[in-house]
Amino acid sequence: MEVQVLSRPFLKMTIFKKSLIYKIAGFFISLETKEILKRITETLEEIFNAERVSIFRKKEDRNYLEFYTFSRGEDELKKIKIELSKGIVGWVYKNNRPLIVNDVSKSKMFYKGVDELTGFKTNSILAFPLGLKKRRYGVVEIINKKDGKFKRKDLKICELISPFVAIALENAALFEKIEEMFFGMIRSFAKAVEAKDPYTSGHVERVENLSYLLAKKVGLKGNELKNAKIAGILHDIGKIGIPDEILKKPKKLTKEEYEIIKKHVLYAKEILEPISEMKDIIPAIYYHHERYDGKGYPEGKKGEEIPLLARIISIVDAFDAMASDRPYRKALSAKKNTKRVFKK
Amino acid sequence: MEVQVLSRPFLKMTIFKKSLIYKIAGFFISLETKEILKRITETLEEIFNAERVSIFRKKEDRNYLEFYTFSRGEDELKKIKIELSKGIVGWVYKNNRPLIVNDVSKSKMFYKGVDELTGFKTNSILAFPLGLKKRRYGVVEIINKKDGKFKRKDLKICELISPFVAIALENAALFEKIEEMFFGMIRSFAKAVEAKDPYTSGHVERVENLSYLLAKKVGLKGNELKNAKIAGILHDIGKIGIPDEILKKPKKLTKEEYEIIKKHVLYAKEILEPISEMKDIIPAIYYHHERYDGKGYPEGKKGEEIPLLARIISIVDAFDAMASDRPYRKALSAKKNTKRVFKK
Numbered sequence: 001m002e003v004q005v006l007s008r009p010f011l012k013m014t015i016f017k018k019s020l021i022y023k024i025a026g027f028f029i030s031l032e033t034k035e036i037l038k039r040i041t042e043t044l045e046e047i048f049n050a051e052r053v054s055i056f057r058k059k060e061d062r063n064y065l066e067f068y069t070f071s072r073g074e075d076e077l078k079k080i081k082i083e084l085s086k087g088i089v090g091w092v093y094k095n096n097r098p099l100i101v102n103d104v105s106k107s108k109m110f111y112k113g114v115d116e117l118t119g120f121k122t123n124s125i126l127a128f129p130l131g132l133k134k135r136r137y138g139v140v141e142i143i144n145k146k147d148g149k150f151k152r153k154d155l156k157i158c159e160l161i162s163p164f165v166a167i168a169l170e171n172a173a174l175f176e177k178i179e180e181m182f183f184g185m186i187r188s189f190a191k192a193v194e195a196k197d198p199y200t201s202g203h204v205e206r207v208e209n210l211s212y213l214l215a216k217k218v219g220l221k222g223n224e225l226k227n228a229k230i231a232g233i234l235h236d237i238g239k240i241g242i243p244d245e246i247l248k249k250p251k252k253l254t255k256e257e258y259e260i261i262k263k264h265v266l267y268a269k270e271i272l273e274p275i276s277e278m279k280d281i282i283p284a285i286y287y288h289h290e291r292y293d294g295k296g297y298p299e300g301k302k303g304e305e306i307p308l309l310a311r312i313i314s315i316v317d318a319f320d321a322m323a324s325d326r327p328y329r330k331a332l333s334a335k336k337n338t339k340r341v342f343k344k
Numbered sequence: 345m346e347v348q349v350l351s352r353p354f355l356k357m358t359i360f361k362k363s364l365i366y367k368i369a370g371f372f373i374s375l376e377t378k379e380i381l382k383r384i385t386e387t388l389e390e391i392f393n394a395e396r397v398s399i400f401r402k403k404e405d406r407n408y409l410e411f412y413t414f415s416r417g418e419d420e421l422k423k424i425k426i427e428l429s430k431g432i433v434g435w436v437y438k439n440n441r442p443l444i445v446n447d448v449s450k451s452k453m454f455y456k457g458v459d460e461l462t463g464f465k466t467n468s469i470l471a472f473p474l475g476l477k478k479r480r481y482g483v484v485e486i487i488n489k490k491d492g493k494f495k496r497k498d499l500k501i502c503e504l505i506s507p508f509v510a511i512a513l514e515n516a517a518l519f520e521k522i523e524e525m526f527f528g529m530i531r532s533f534a535k536a537v538e539a540k541d542p543y544t545s546g547h548v549e550r551v552e553n554l555s556y557l558l559a560k561k562v563g564l565k566g567n568e569l570k571n572a573k574i575a576g577i578l579h580d581i582g583k584i585g586i587p588d589e590i591l592k593k594p595k596k597l598t599k600e601e602y603e604i605i606k607k608h609v610l611y612a613k614e615i616l617e618p619i620s621e622m623k624d625i626i627p628a629i630y631y632h633h634e635r636y637d638g639k640g641y642p643e644g645k646k647g648e649e650i651p652l653l654a655r656i657i658s659i660v661d662a663f664d665a666m667a668s669d670r671p672y673r674k675a676l677s678a679k680k681n682t683k684r685v686f687k688k
Contacts, residue, residue: 025476025507028372031518132369163369174375175519177621182526184619189533192584192615240536244588271536275528277521 023047024161027168031175036168037068044142044161048154051144052120056082056089057130057169058138065089065138067114080117087111088127089139096136098128098158102149126150128158130166137166183233190233193240197247200236203320208232210316218312228309231284235313238268238285262297265289284309288317367391368505371512375519380512381412388486388505392498395488396464400426400433401474401513402482409433409482411458424461431455432471433483440480442472442502446493470494472502474510481510527577534577537584541591544580547664552576554660562656572653575628579657582612582629606641609633628653632661 023043030036041053056065067080084090088109092099102124104110115122123144130137140162142150190204211232215225239247242264246257253261269286272278287301287310294302296314306314367387374380385397400409411424428434432453436443446468448454459466467488474481484506486494534548555576559569583591586608590601597605613630616622631645631654638646640658650658 021504022507025511028508028511028515029476031515132373160365163366164372167369167372171372171375171515175515175522178519178522178526181619181621182522182529184621185526185530188615188618189584192581192611195585240533240584241539267536271532274532275525277525277528 020047020157020160024164027164028171031172033169033172033176036172040140040165040168041068044140047157048126048142048150049146050126050142051146054114054141054143055130055165055169056093056139056141058084058093058136059173065093080114082114086113088125089141092127092129092139093136096129096131098126098155100150100152100155101125101127124150126154126158128155128162130162130169132163132166135166137169140165183229186230186233190237193237196244197236197239199324203324204233204236206320207235207313207316210320211312214312214316215309218308224309227280227284228312231281231288231309231313232316234268234272234281235285235288235317236264236268237271238264238266240271241267262289265298281309283307284313286310288313290314364391364501364504368508371508372515375516377513377516377520380516384509384512385412388484391501392470392486392494393490394470394486395490398458398485398487399474399509399513400437400483400485402428402437402480403517409437424458426458430457432469433485436471436473436483437480440473440475442470442499444494444496444499445469445471468494470498470502472499472506474506474513476507476510479510481513484509527573530574530577530581534581537581540588541580541583543668547668548577548580550664551579551657551660554664555656558656558660559653562652564652568653571624571628572656575625575632575653575657576660578612578616578625579629579632579661580608580612581615582608582610584615585611606633609642625653627651628657630654632657634658 023046026039026043027036029039037055040055044050044053055068057068058065064084065082067082082089084093088099088101088104088107088111090111091109101107101110104122104125110122110125114120120143126142126145128140130140140158187204187208194200194204208229209232211228212225215228220228242261246253246260249257265286265288269282272282272285284307286298287306290296290299290301290306290310291314292303292306292311294300367390370383370387371380373383381399384399388394388397399412401412402409408428409426411426426433428437432443432445432448432451432455434455435453445451445454448466448469454466454469458464464487470486470489472484474484484502486502531548531552538544538548552573553576555572556569559572564572586605590597590604593601609630609632613626616626616629628651630642631650634640634643634645634650634654635658636647636650636655638644
């Protein structure tokens with residue numbers, strides 16, 4: 001027979017192998033460092049039946065290791081700096097070899113500093129270097145085996161896993177670098193536009209932070225939270241299209257001038273529209289001058305017709321404007337301000 | 345003994361296992377789709393002793409498969425669209441099961457279209473679905489086993505490899521998406537700034553493209569090529585700090601006004617400086633008005649003191665300016681223009 005169709009969806013491998021390989025695949029399911037560290041530490045705790053896993057990373061231009069750990073049940077990432085020369089971790093990093101210490105109280109190498117900082121009690125350690133080819137990225141420590149001692153055969157699994165941990169963390173670092181570059185860029189541009197408007201010093205930064213906090217408060221998560229930040233940063237970017245003499249006019253604007261100012265939401269839309277990845281951000285910016293009572297611009301949308309992110313930016317934007325001085329009035333107090341924003 | 349030090353740097357595993365796992369790790373060593381596809385196809389050709397490997401991907405919002413293949417010894421990626429329902433690939437995708445066809449001439453399922461397009465002669469195929477949990481990303485085809493037939497045991501390796509291929513390609517797609525977003529953003533901002541300067545329509549786009557081409561011509565690669573593009577896009581971004589009335593002045597500028605225009609390289613530096621990832625881009629922009637003879641600005645640097653990327657932008661910028669009409673003169677011919685740029 002020349003055609004072979006497998007009767008079951010894929011085939012059977014030994015359960016251990018299959019589950020291990022799927023677990024490793026899970027390291028790559030995200031490009032966010034925090035998410036990856038969480039997955040790796042949890043996976044290794046499970047595989048080795050250990051109480052805790054800590055990951056020590058050495059960044060390229062630093063001469064110390066950065067220490068990451070997750071406490072069970074907590075979502076918080078602890079970050080501590082460790083000197084390269086210290087403790088079992090330092091030895092493993094320096095010698096690029098794994099090490100098992102089944103009773104740390106009998107080991108002179110053991111450095112108590114981390115336990116003192118974290119309040120955790122270390123008994124036994126399996127530590128292995130993270131690397132790929134000639135590059136060394138750091139060290140993984142598997143701590144307190146629950147059932148007996150770490151054994152040499154455990155190191156086989158470590159060897160298998162080590163390059164994957166290293167690459168997963170490196171990729172996340174690369175991803176975060178370009179994401180940081182993106183955020184840095186839009187912040188800088190927003191500030192450059194802000195610099196043209198003499199009344200708004202620091203406004204962009206405040207709107208970014210407050211939009212993020214308010215979005216979190218109303219339950220947004222992950223990408224939506226990121227979008228709230230991006231929209232907060234870029235909400236006034238369209239002012240780049242408003243002539244300087246109107247933007248910088250120290251007196252009250254005429255009706256015609258105000259109509260021109262209103263166009264900044266349209267200009268923002270035009271600037272962002274060619275970027276397909278901005279499609280969820282544009283409505284948040286385009287509609288951030290709509291009002292819940294329908295008296296806003298550009299379309300006079302009402303209530304929940306206005307996209308949620310636009311409502312968030314709108315509240316934060318108004319709040320910050322009222323909390324700032326203007327040539328024709330002083331800033332409102334926080335209390336008065338809050339009242340007025342929520343009356344609006 | 346409570347402390348166990350392994351005498352050799354890490355331990356031995358069977359050579360096959362070790363090399364396979366290292367080969368899989370290689371899929372993740374880059375976040376560039378093209379590089380990853382090349383690695384995956386080459387690795388699978390080697391593992392299965394096959395003549396060719398093709399990867400078919402289904403993007404989320406498309407109802408066809410995109411086909412990628414590398415011809416041996418060529419660096420070119422071929423991209424072809426295939427209907428979801430067609431051929432062995434379509435069957436494997438639809439049924440989410442692997443399939444071995446050791447003589448395609450005897451199979452009614454086989455779709456000749458791809459061979460006709462690529463000029464390649466297919467004899468035998470092992471095809472398996474790319475997926476992870478419930479998501480299906482596409483299909484991998486391993487073509488023309490050089491020594492005999494594909495066997496069921498080959499599918500064990502496919503199963504092991506499948507999730508890694510899927511994740512590696514997904515991560516690259518995610519990375520490219522944010523990279524595209526970054527480029528889209530800086531292009532849009534550059535165009536918004538350009539829109540304030542009535543003499544420069546399309547200038548940014550041309551400088552981006554020409555800078556890239558010239559950088560390639562002088563032998564730059566990878567990140568340096570990307571930097572040439574970024575610097576090309578952003579070279580005039582500092583004009584956001586120049587008052588409209590100077591930028592838009594239809595007559596010749598006074599000496600004082602020209603001094604203000606010159607500040608655009610300083611403003612660009614100030615805008616980009618807070619972004620640490622921009623450190624290689626800033627000199628290219630800051631010095632793009634220096635001249636080889638030392639008569640440029642802002643520092644009067646000479647010859648090779650001027651960073652290479654800045655020299656590239658400078659030539660391209662001058663070339664494009666001379667090739668464009670100005671209110672006070674027509675564009676120069678390509679020949680005259682080239683002469684004048686290289687005399688400069």
